[in-house]
């Protein structure tokens with residue numbers, strides 16, 4: 001589902017230049033949940049943003065669900081994000097002016113969104129037990145509720161790839177667990193899920209854990225992280 | 230000194246770190262500067278025009294006019310008066326035929342100059358008539374004539390019986406407006422040379438008098454009246470009298486422009502303050518660190534103020550210069566029409582002052598929020614103080630049916646203070662634009678539509694069989710009544726023409742120019758006279774107007790009111806017909822026809838012709854003033870254009886601030902797959918929610934405030950239609966929507982130019 005090869009990304013220039021990704025490769029199969037771990041500042045978010053076409057790599061190729069991402073125009077990229085990617089952020093990023101439901105249905109309003117998307121969104125709300133939260137504004141909700149709404153929003157257009165950047169970083173134990181369960185269940189037969197984290201319990205629920213070190217991904221040390229199923 | 234250097238360095242760093250924001254702020258100051266610079270150029274030009282030109286032309290304090298006299302007699306009388314510093318005799322010959330370069334007029338005013346005395350005019354091209362008298366083949370022409378007829382120094386002009394003479398100089402004298410605004414163009418010949426050539430002495434009919442103490446001119450005039458018995462038809466025109474007439478017209482324009490530039494300055498200040506507040510909000514943490522490190526509050530605010538002040542000064546200077554250049558041409562034309570000279574370098578100081586003011590405004594607008602923020606405890610600032618997402622106040626309105634437009638509207642309204650300020654700016658500028666459009670159509674009306682200047686009838690017809698009653702029955706006719714119009718001359722001051730218009734019944738039914746003094750005509754034997762006539766004859770309410778008719782008969786009427794009529798330079802009089810017909814029974818009345826509101830003059834005229842009433846169109850007041858009105862319209866249009874730019878700037882600024890503040894929201898939308906079109910729609914929603922109420926408020930403002938204000942200012946001249954026409958309203962609305970589209974498009978392009986991740990990292 002995801003095949004990224006030799007990704008390079010540098011921040012800054014001249015003597016301040018810092019190569020955050022230096023030939024990173026990432027492969028994720030359908031139905032798989034992959035956890036990316038690594039110390040803070042190693043470039044995990046950067047990697048996720050490249051895969052999600054929110055930013056461009058300096059070198060390397062990215063293929064998601066059979067579509068090449070690198071070297072496309074901004075216009076093509078926005079279409080790609082709409083069709084292929086669902087994104088969940090550490091800080092939820094709900095629009096404060098909109099109710100929970102409006103936030104979830106936001107992608108369904110985009111031009112080019114499939115017809116049944118709104119229905120699907122309402123079903124999701126129902127299924128996730130967010131009916132009450134859907135009627136409120138984000139500032140009236142708990143972090144867990146906000147993040148679950150954010151996951152529902154990421155799934156509204158039924159994307160083949162779900163990317164989550166430290167989705168539990170701002171949550172207490174209990175709501176974190178609920179969100180993780182939700183992500184786990186999102187990894188259906190034709191969807192891949194990638195979760196960036198530095199919490200062991202997140203990688204515990206993943207099918208596979210990889211570590212970002214010195215700009216490259218390598219299999220995680222089984223001693224440090226539970227690994228496997 | 231090192232403290233100041235550090236401050237400056239800090240300020241420059243701020244500018245560099247936000248180049249785009251700096252450019253936007255600079256654009257705002259530039260537009261406001263252009264607007265204010267334009268207004269100032271015209272205002273200073275017109276406001277000080279008379280005094281400056283009078284000084285330059287050495288304009289006399291009093292001009293006495295009288296029937297022809299031997300020069301010695303006049304000299305003796307005048308030099309005997311107290312407070313007289315100098316005196317110049319002058320001989321004016323009216324209605325002289327002038328011909329040059331294919332143009333001609335029979336209404337030339339030939340001025341025979343005593344070259345040994347002071348002149349009372351300024352030379353703007355060529356040279357003056359020499360003190361020694363020169364010869365009789367040399368002439369000066371007034372600038373208005375030279376401009377209108379395209380005459381230059383060295384050309385030849387034919388002057389009545391004097392024949393062809395060479396133009397050696399071009400003159401102006403601000404005691405009257407210029408030809409063709411004034412109907413009689415002036416040509417000056419050397420009276421001294423003429424007298425020498427014909428070996429006699431010239432009789433004089435004018436005396437130019439300069440006083441020692443201008444404030445005591447009144448006393449001198451009283452003495453003069455008492456001692457000049459025996460001098461027929463004596464009239465005086467004083468410098469203040471002249472100034473009053475000319476200034477009134479200019480006053481309206483000046484007042485309008487000053488109001489407009491205030492609007493522009495307020496707009497710029499508001500938008501700058503809004504921008505500065507956002508900026509400071511974004512930099513709270515930085516300010517917190519500065520404060521925690523012990524940077525004094527004043528230094529924090531000073532850095533902001535200084536950086537904004539530098540931008541204000543530079544952009545303001547450029548804007549002011551541009552604005553001044555933009556209106557220099559039209560305003561010069563306007564001054565020329567008033568026989569006044571452009572201010573030249575006298576303008577530099579006010580323009581420089583304005584630039585400094587703009588810099589100060591920018592500095593205060595930016596420094597104030599920083600000063601306030603820096604006053605809070607550093608801990609609060611470091612925690613992000615006011616930037617914590619505020620709970621939106623409005624309840625959610627269900628799933629927004631308007632979609633992304635609606636979302637944009639909510640984003641804009643999430644900052645009620647800024648939204649309000651933007652709407653106010655748009656309303657003020659939009660109101661001014663509407664006013665401009667209104668004035669532009671008024672100018673056209675002044676030219677073509679008699680009802681705009683107090684003439685309520687648009688047609689006159691020869692009386693058909695069945696008389697007025699038959700005419701009144703024609704569809705489109707509101708009223709019809711007999712009218713007698715004739716030209717005569719004032720019998721005290723022969724040569725002063727008077728147009729007398731009289732009506733069978735109530736005069737107010739057909740003419741109602743604004744009253745300057747006294748009351749309207751009610752009975753027979755009463756007359757209203759135009760201010761032009763009033764000034765020319767020195768005749769006021771309570772006086773007697775004596776008109777010598779073409780038949781030779783004389784008609785005497787008591788003046789009960791003076792009116793501001795524009796026709797025939799205001800040398801008009803309105804009365805009831807009875808006395809006129811009694812004095813000259815040979816006059817035949819015609820019918821004045823008032824049209825119903827909205828009736829088409831041409832259609833009604835055709836219907837009248839069909840019943841045997843031959844129609845004649847009544848002209849607007851100012852057929853000879855076309856170029857003056859056009860010039861005025863050009864000035865107003867230039868200002869309106871700048872004002873439109875203010876609106877556009879306000880919208881761009883408001884949207885740019887919203888986009889900057891809601892960068893995460895826009896980035897999130899893009900992360901979900903929103904393309905440029907969706908971002909544009911969101912910003913357009915934000916733009917429209919400001920622009921449409923702005924347009925509405927503009928209509929209200931124009932209707933309730935500006936229009937009545939201008940109507941009051943202009944009350945002396947015309948009856949202003951105060952409501953904006955539907956076309957103007959539509960144009961302004963469409964313009965605002967267009968501005969919203971342009972602003973949204975511009976900001977949207979900038980938003981999608983960066984990868985979404987930047988906005989999301991801000992979190």
Ligand SMILES: Nc1ncnc2c1ncn2[C@@H]1O[C@H](COP(=O)(O)OP(=O)(O)O)[C@@H](O)[C@H]1O
Pocket residue numbers: 011012020038039040041042043044045046047990
């Ligand atoms: N826009 C940027 N400009 C400069 N440096 C950046 C930018 N974004 C991230 N970085 C730097 O790149 C490195 C990797 O960041 P990030 O991908 O967020 O790491 P992680 O998510 O693993 O904590 C960090 O050192 C961060 O400071």
Ligand SMILES: [Mg+2]
Pocket residue numbers: 044045046165166
């Ligand atoms: Mg990260």
